[in-house]
């Protein structure tokens with residue numbers, strides 16, 4: 001077994017002045033390199049929360065998440081997000097003031113990849129997700145929701161990170177595009193040995209993954 | 223990464239320009255006020271140091287400034303540095319008049335008994351009639367009637383170049399000489415050059431001067447003045463000395479001087495009132511008046527001092543305003559971009575790096591604006607102050623995206 005990510009007895013609550021919302025109550029699961037996983041569950045069951053814990057955006061309240069045996073609590077999480085985990089957000093999170101091309105290149109430049117190489121990789125990934133070259137110079141607000149989603153996917157893929165975390169990546173795509181994106185993600189896992197974790201509502205897409213985890217009311221058991 | 227900073231600046235032109243212009247404008251206002259204030263201050267200093275306040279002694283009505291026939295105590299008071307006003311004044315100008323009764327022939331020079339004929343014919347030449355008036359056996363009538371003692375060429379229009387007068391003298395410093403020398407009208411000079419003439423003198427009669435005396439004194443002609451009057455000009459001290467022999471009470475006919483230190487005008491006035499009065503058109507007093515011509519000076523100074531006072535009120539207000547503006551604009555500019563900065567954090571930009579990039583992006587143009595104005599106005603302080611505030615505002619606002627968990631920020635903004 002080639003475990004890349006281990007979620008151990010993780011819990012997380014949103015706290016504010018008035019209340020404490022236990023979003024993830026108990027999660028236990030492992031993820032391996034070279035495989036694609038689906039996390040399914042009802043709306044509000046804590047999927048996005050769990051994803052952000054795995055991405056090192058927040059720290060678990062209880063339990064721990066280990067990447068290659070190192071807890072997210074102890075690691076440099078900025079470097080982790082930059083070099084190891086790539087997140088595709090439900091709401092795309094593109095820079096509105098940067099063009100499509102610049103958005104995709106941003107993560108690569110952060111990693112110190114030279115301009116020329118970054119551009120070539122960006123072109124490749126953008127084309128792969130079905131963005132046409134005349135759209136490279138546009139700004140995200142000038143694209144449709146589906147197109148923005150595909151740009152966000154291209155950004156995550158181009159960065160070359162080992163762990164790809166996607167929050168409903170096909171939510172805004174039509175069937176054709178959706179199948180194409182799933183193909184790409186599966187190929188990344190199976191051919192490039194990366195670990196792909198996607199949150200999805202679509203049972204058909206979930207079925208194409210190597211394993212499915214179901215989260216119910218903040219509880220996930222592997 | 224620097225490139226993306228520039229792109230974000232350029233792609234929000236209005237926001238960026240606002241930052242630039244605001245910084246420039248705020249710095250300009252501050253610079254302008256500070257500079258205006260220092261200019262006013264320099265102006266005040268300049269006027270205080272260079273404006274000449276003229277003080278003139280007059281009769282009690284303030285009409286006459288010449289022929290005042292004042293008692294010697296007045297000039298003593300003016301010159302006295304201890305109890306008088308001597309310490310407040312400079313460029314004292316005084317005149318003294320004596321009457322010439324006639325020429326005493328035969329004492330010195332060309333005016334001997336033998337030369338009487340010449341004198342008479344000279345008088346004929348000068349005045350167109352032979353003066354037969356020989357009032358006393360021992361002297362002959364003189365073509366001159368007044369001996370005018372001056373301490374400075376400007377005391378008389380005859381010698382003051384500003385009033386078209388002119389003079390020449392073989393004595394270098396004629397007006398400060400203590401010898402018995404005199405200037406004659408230009409037309410007489412050829413005849414009298416180098417001559418010594420003995421005059422019978424009397425003091426101008428005044429009521430108090432009951433001991434009216436006559437005296438004699440010899441004067442050497444050393445130069446001429448422009449004009450053809452009946453006046454001989456002599457140094458003031460000479461007239462004073464000669465006059466003292468004739469009358470011990472009347473000794474001065476006009477007094478004028480300038481203030482040594484313009485800030486002491488009020489002190490001078492106060493001290494001067496021991497002896498002089500403020501001239502009053504309806505006055506019948508026999509006291510002498512003193513006119514201090516400081517109206518223009520006082521008005522100008524007051525106006526400039528009021529300007530400074532108003533600027534002093536404006537400076538703190540505009541300083542506070544620009545502090546607040548800088549702080550607020552810096553804070554809000556970063557705050558408005560919190561989502562973008564949180565996004566950068568999710569992609570793995572560390573807090574320090576984020577801080578540097580955000581500050582670079584938000585401070586570049588305001589820095590430029592304040593720098594340009596600071597350089598143009600040659601005043602670094604306002605630029606530094608505004609920039610410091612803008613910087614602080616940005617820094618406060620960047621703490622949140624730099625330190626808080628990025629997902630929280632992304633969610634709160636959705």
Ligand SMILES: Nc1ncnc2c1ncn2[C@@H]1O[C@H](COP(=O)(O)OP(=O)(O)O)[C@@H](O)[C@H]1O
Pocket residue numbers: 014015021022023041042043044045046047048049050633
């Ligand atoms: N910032 C927050 N503050 C309080 N509660 C939150 C916050 N974000 C999410 N939640 C709650 O946590 C639970 C899980 O949310 P989420 O992980 O977004 O669910 P999912 O992605 O599965 O729809 C939900 O009940 C949601 O209302």
Ligand SMILES: [Mg+2]
Pocket residue numbers: 047048090167
């Ligand atoms: Mg969700």
